[in-house]
Amino acid sequence: MDVDICGPSIPTILGIASEQVHASSTGWSPIYVQDNFGVMSVGFMLPSSRDAIMWRGPKKNGLISQFLKDVDWGDLDYLLIDTPPGTSDEHLSIVQYLKESGIDGAVVITTPQEVALQDVRREIDFCRKVGIRVLGIVENMSGFVCPNCKNESQIFKPSTGGAKRLAEETGLEFLGAVPLDPRIGKSADFGVSFLDEYPDSPATTAYLDIIDRIKQLVD
Amino acid sequence: MDVDICGPSIPTILGIASEQVHASSTGWSPIYVQDNFGVMSVGFMLPSSRDAIMWRGPKKNGLISQFLKDVDWGDLDYLLIDTPPGTSDEHLSIVQYLKESGIDGAVVITTPQEVALQDVRREIDFCRKVGIRVLGIVENMSGFVCPNCKNESQIFKPSTGGAKRLAEETGLEFLGAVPLDPRIGKSADFGVSFLDEYPDSPATTAYLDIIDRIKQLVD
Incomplete structure (x- = not known):
């Protein structure tokens, strides 16, 4: 949804x-x-x-x-709800409308840099205030391996320790990090499954591990 | 603001x-x-x-x-208003409250991939429907030069031609492209001016050219 x-x-x-x-x-x-x-x-x-x-x-x-x-x-x-960023109408409404049925939890996704973590700290505060369990934090766009020389760059630098540090700081579980692979965005643009197209990529391994862990947490 | x-x-x-x-x-x-x-x-x-x-x-x-x-x-x-993504309360209110004073125009910023361009097409449609002139389109995170081997990667691939193609398609001006430089995000995290810290970087040149052009358009 x-x-x-x-x-x-x-x-x-x-x-x-x-x-x-x-x-x-x-x-x-x-x-x-x-x-x-x-x-x-x-x-x-x-x-x-x-x-x-x-x-x-x-x-x-x-x-x-x-x-x-x-x-x-x-x-x-499972009913998976993808929300826009923020802590406003969409988020408050979901909480309100699903109050009776209950919500298993929220998966919070961030990029590594501090400016993004700040927004995510607010999302975590939101979840605590409305009584939603935070299942954990995922770091997206987590490092980029140059296809030419295999050197890894931190494009969005984790200036303050990234999602892992945020998880420690907030006492939440760090669910994993998905590397920045240009083929993810390309797959999204063309509506094809990255997991099916690139089953051996490190990002696919990261996705599957994160999904497994979330399933463990809610089942 | x-x-x-x-x-x-x-x-x-x-x-x-x-x-x-x-x-x-x-x-x-x-x-x-x-x-x-x-x-x-x-x-x-x-x-x-x-x-x-x-x-x-x-x-x-x-x-x-x-x-x-x-x-x-x-x-x-100048009064520069930075809005969140979307075409909802914040955007409608700004238009409503500034109706009398007038708005010189909107600068629309996107990343190169089609999924981002789709949101931006909706922003452009919003501007047209409420009568705001679109000054032009900026492409952000436009290509990444590996600091190790100098090979350029399109991290967010312009699957459908990126902002330049969108500008042609919509009859709007392409204001320029800012490359993906990890030092931009780092400067933002630490609250220092990227333009002052890295005056010779290609991204600084891109920023300054875009600012000059926007000034020309509104002055």
Whole structure:
């Protein structure tokens, strides 16, 4: 469930950007990437991906509520919610609407530099204040190996120790680091699965380890 | 004026994160980085940079209105407004509150990959719909030169032609491309001026050219 209402990128990343949502007697049908993987995003509801979604909070909250109430999700093992950055309407609404059902936890994702960690400290504070367990912290864009000389550069320098240090500082689990691999962005642009295309890459190993660990934490 | 209410990074980037806003008889005083460069951000109003700002739209809009009405800006040559991504409350409020005074234009900044360009197409559509002139498009994080072997990598690959192609496609001006230099992020983390520290770097040349061009367009 993609609740980045003004910037829905999930349909493109998953290769289903041209799909449209259909309504049935049981509600809106998610778009299925695979038999066991359904997606809902405002991106499926727009005439064109170029159209701005000029909605203030209440309208965004209304759609998020509909995503939870009016979508025929079927029998789910997991509901994964991708939020935009921030601690505002989308985040407060999700917490409010899922209060009864409960939320297993939040996975917090950051890049290594201090300016990004600051935003993430606020997200962690948000989770604590609203009573959501933080499952752990993931570091994204974590170091870049030059394809020419194999030298590693810290493009987004962990000036203050990066996500690992933040995890220690906040008493949270460090779930892992995904290296900066240009093929990840390229796969996202073309809507193909990076994990399937590059199964032997270090980033794939990192992703799979992180997913395994999150599954352990919530199951 | 930093209107990223839930993620105010400007104070850290400008090296004034520990400052607090003072009120006087003429209103709130901006924090001055230099004699001729004053800044206002919600970051100056929080007890700690770790505190989440859990505000929905109306409260964010209220603060933005106060930033415009209650801050003693003095006699300004330029008012530069840094917005978060999106086309929601912050953006709609700025347009609404500055309707009478007019807005010279918007500078749209993107990274090269298609997933980012999609968000930027929506920002451009937003500007057109609310009648704001788009001064041009800047490409950020535009290519990385390995410090070891000098080989250039496109970390965020311009799968669909990047900002330059987007500018052609939308009939807008391409203002320039800032290369991905790890020292930019590091300077931001430590609140020092990249332009002063690395005056001879290609990124500094790019920044200065872009600034000159924007000045030409609005003066």
